[in-house]
Amino acid sequence: MPMKIGNELYRKTLLTVSGNPLVEKLTLRYGKSLARKFIASSDLEGALQEVKQLNAKGIMATLDHLGEGITGLEQAASYRNEYIRLIEGISKSGVNSNVSLKPTQMGLSLNKEVCYEHIRAVVREAKYHRNFVRIDMEDSPYTDATLEIVKKLHKEQLTNVGTVIQSYLFRTEQDVQDCIQQGISLRLVKGAYKEPASIAYQNAKDVLWQYKRIIQMHLDHNVYTAIASHDDKIIKWTKQYALEHEVPKDRFEFQMLYGLRMQEQAKLAEEGYRVRCYVPYGTMWYPYYTRRLAEKPANLMMVLKNMGR
């Protein structure tokens, strides 16, 4: 138990210091080579090659062109174009992958309407290619707006889009119920951001409890479920629950991040489970990378060791 409290403190501290400009400068200077462990490639062609190799092991993918928290709307337009190129690239190469994008990458913090139009363009392109778009969930100022975007797209018959629900938020159970009712596909996660105690569980035990609860809600409703976690407790629990309640293996999938537990991903695929790897590529790796460091002290230790070289 004391170890768990230590981990939570570590995570919060790292998410706080990662916003510090000096820490950012040091990480950009020393962390780049280690970031390659988590980032598939700096360009689309390299990322598609990586996905081919994953597919050969029976692992599906979701490709993420890195970028978030943009400062000008021209950047949002260029990310939209990059995603359209990505969807075409997936289609041409024939790899088994959908795409994941961040709403702030499409301009959510700058102009909601413009963001909606950009995401809509990407979802339409994906529909044309019979593909699917997952809108990642960012921190709580964007939760309502992200859910609104997905619901509005569904009302326009653009149903090849889904989003993500974070089990650390108190509001989560209601959001899951709403999305199930509206047929919106969800990826279920614990949550990667630093959120205040007024709106989110701060204790790993509570987050785990609510996580199991929302997985169960999905499986019980016979709704296709995407469980995105590296946590053995969650993976074992899901397998057992599915077995006991006769949920077939094609009704859910496990998702993990590129560079993490790759052997476990291959093993799950060999056991006949559906597995999807989240494959980020591009050059804007710093925010994504610091969230990965915050999740696992061992990753930070590797950076510190490399700083001396």
Ligand SMILES: Cc1cc2nc3c(=O)[nH]c(=O)nc-3n(C[C@H](O)[C@H](O)[C@H](O)COP(=O)(O)OP(=O)(O)OC[C@H]3O[C@@H](n4cnc5c(N)ncnc54)[C@H](O)[C@@H]3O)c2cc1C
């Ligand atoms: C595919 C995917 C997409 C995601 N999308 C989002 C999103 O849109 N929004 C968002 O807020 N968050 C997202 N996340 C991040 C998520 O919210 C968590 O922050 C992250 O997954 C860490 O939680 P965890 O359940 O994986 O395990 P943790 O809570 O980090 O770890 C729990 C336990 O799992 C085991 N474990 C974890 N990592 C490893 C490892 N590398 N090797 C061995 N054992 C390990 C250990 O036993 C550890 O004690 C995503 C995660 C994944 C996998």
